Amino acid sequence: MLHRILLIAVLAGAAAGLVATGVQATRLWPLILEAEKYEHAAAPPAAPALADATAPAAHAHPAWEPEDGIERISYTVLFNLLTGIGFALLLNGAMTLRATAGAASRTNAGSGALWGLAGFACFALAPAFGLPPLLPGSESAALLDRQLWWAATAVATAGGLGLIAFAPARLVKLLGALVLVAPHVVGAPRLDEAGGAVPASLAAEFAVTSLVAAALFWLVLGALSGWLQRRLA
Amino acid sequence: MTTPSTQTAHVLAPPRTALPAVVAMLLGLFVVIGVGFAGPAVLHNAAHDMRHSFTFPCH
Numbered sequence: 135m136l137h138r139i140l141l142i143a144v145l146a147g148a149a150a151g152l153v154a155t156g157v158q159a160t161r162l163w164p165l166i167l168e169a170e171k172y173e174h175a176a177a178p179p180a181a182p183a184l185a186d187a188t189a190p191a192a193h194a195h196p197a198w199e200p201e202d203g204i205e206r207i208s209y210t211v212l213f214n215l216l217t218g219i220g221f222a223l224l225l226n227g228a229m230t231l232r233a234t235a236g237a238a239s240r241t242n243a244g245s246g247a248l249w250g251l252a253g254f255a256c257f258a259l260a261p262a263f264g265l266p267p268l269l270p271g272s273e274s275a276a277l278l279d280r281q282l283w284w285a286a287t288a289v290a291t292a293g294g295l296g297l298i299a300f301a302p303a304r305l306v307k308l309l310g311a312l313v314l315v316a317p318h319v320v321g322a323p324r325l326d327e328a329g330g331a332v333p334a335s336l337a338a339e340f341a342v343t344s345l346v347a348a349a350l351f352w353l354v355l356g357a358l359s360g361w362l363q364r365r366l367a
Numbered sequence: 368m369t370t371p372s373t374q375t376a377h378v379l380a381p382p383r384t385a386l387p388a389v390v391a392m393l394l395g396l397f398v399v400i401g402v403g404f405a406g407p408a409v410l411h412n413a414a415h416d417m418r419h420s421f422t423f424p425c426h
């Protein structure tokens with residue numbers, strides 16, 4: 135049972151990761167590179183502000199980062215594949231868990247696509263409702279605060295959607311809706327004055343395009359997962 | 368399609384364990400936290416463009 139989930143997750147996750155890579159290469163990476171021009175102009179990378187705190191400036195050296203070009207692209211493709219497989223494990227695990235609980239409905243590409251849309255809501259749409267996707271060079275609240283809110287929102291959205299979709303009692307469905315909304319009532323960590331070096335038009339284009347890219351990724355991941363689960367049943 | 372007969376079949380079938388699904392989800396959680404959230408600068412720099420593209424908080 136586990137090896138079947140792992141096989142499907144690797145196949146569907148890698149395929150969806152490749153699709154994401156195609157969308158990113160044509161629509162997102164150019165925006166990231168453009169934004170980095172503004173980021174570097176505003177704060178030259180030669181000044182390692184972080185390293186100053188821990189080591190004398192003379193010995194400070196910035197951490198390794200991939201060379202622009204083929205090395206940087208290779209790492210991004212690698213991490214796209216890993217991210218695809220990671221999300222695929224979560225998605226296929228959840229779909230299998232639901233089937234184990236005695237779901238009568240049949241799994242196929244169509245039902246898988248619906249699961250994928252739910253994944254998009256949990257891991258992109260709901261977090262972006264509080265924390266818009268940012269380009270390098272943007273300024274925002276402390277990273278750890280944003281990561282915690284992002285993760286909590288993903289978990290609350292998943293739990294809330296699960297209760298709404300699968301709980302038999304109306305009252306529990308209502309509870310699911312409250313769980314879904316809670317992170318947005320609490321509110322995401324924000325700066326009073328967000329901004330940074332990146333032009334607003336560039337930031338807006340990236341926010342919209344990255345969400346569309348995420349939607350495509352999750353649709354492909356969900357549909358492929360459902361199809362493979364049926365084929366390899 | 369939940370006719371009485373299929374309901375009975377469900378009840379009579381040996382209970383399938385949820386363990387593989389839970390293990391897969393824990394594994395997925397581990398991978399996603401590793402690629403999307405982990406702190407070390409080297410990991411951040413290697414995953415940088417993916418984190419931005421997948422709308423993870425990055426900087």
